[in-house]
Amino acid sequence: GEDVEQSLFLSVREGDSSVINCTYTDSSSTYLYWYKQEPGAGLQLLTYIFSNMDMKQDQRLTVLLNKKDKHLSLRIADTQTGDSAIYFCAEIPNYGGSQGNLIFGKGTKLSVKP
Amino acid sequence: GAGVSQSPSNKVTEKGKDVELRCDPISGHTALYWYRQRLGQGLEFLIYFQGNSAPDKSGLPSDRFSAERTGESVSTLTIQRTQQEDSAVYLCASSLGGQGNSPLHFGNGTRLTVT
Numbered sequence: 001g002e003d004v005e006q007s008l009f010l011s012v013r014e015g016d017s018s019v020i021n022c023t024y025t026d027s028s029s030t031y032l033y034w035y036k037q038e039p040g041a042g043l044q045l046l047t048y049i050f051s052n053m054d055m056k057q058d059q060r061l062t063v064l065l066n067k068k069d070k071h072l073s074l075r076i077a078d079t080q081t082g083d084s085a086i087y088f089c090a091e092i093p094n095y096g097g098s099q100g101n102l103i104f105g106k107g108t109k110l111s112v113k114p
Numbered sequence: 115g116a117g118v119s120q121s122p123s124n125k126v127t128e129k130g131k132d133v134e135l136r137c138d139p140i141s142g143h144t145a146l147y148w149y150r151q152r153l154g155q156g157l158e159f160l161i162y163f164q165g166n167s168a169p170d171k172s173g174l175p176s177d178r179f180s181a182e183r184t185g186e187s188v189s190t191l192t193i194q195r196t197q198q199e200d201s202a203v204y205l206c207a208s209s210l211g212g213q214g215n216s217p218l219h220f221g222n223g224t225r226l227t228v229t
Contacts, residue, residue: 004156031217033217033218035220040222041222042118042120042205042220042221042222042223043157043205043207043218043220044220045217045218045219045220048217088156088157101147101159101162101170102147102157102159102218103159104149104156104157105156106155106156107156
């Protein structure tokens with residue numbers, strides 16, 4: 001079945017870069033997403049990348065996509081304590097009957113130490 | 115405009131009782147999704163609506179779970195005869211279209227506790 005894998009924890013120091021990695025299974029996925037969840041809150045869309053792109057940059061965020069290896073990463077430059085949250089990678093598998101439904105990884109908990 | 119709104123934000127119920135969770139999507143969003151998030155876990159897909167029809171109900175865990183949607187508006191998720199294993203945060207999301215080309219926008223969820 002479809003599965004999205006992420007490491008569960010990442011700890012960095014304030015000001016360093018954070019890199020959160022994700023692997024996905026459906027090579028025909030059209031869009032891949034990164035969501036952020038702060039404690040007690042819903043999911044906030046951070047960014048997304050279309051499958052024909054290799055890279056997307058948005059201010060402190062850089063998304064890299066390696067379609068061959070089905071690997072997605074999110075780099076946060078100059079990480080701040082406010083970036084502490086759980087980050088979810090998600091894909092939309094392109095199989096019949098479920099288009100539009102996101103498949104999520106279990107999330108990576110990012111802890112930023114001052 | 116307003117985001118996705120869910121109510122109640124918290125619900126405590128006794129085992130065996132029925133509960134109804136409500137979701138108000140973003141105006142104009144045709145697609146609506148329900149997910150469940152157990153403590154410390156990722157998101158588990160429950161059901162997807164396009165308009166008021168549900169082309170994908172594959173994630174509903176049992177026949178105790180059902181959902182309805184009125185037109186392209188409010189949706190309710192009903193859990194009958196609740197069990198302790200139903201305790202989780204239930205998240206609703208909406209998007210402009212249901213074909214994967216528009217991102218999902220999430221509400222803050224309903225935290226359900228079954229005692």
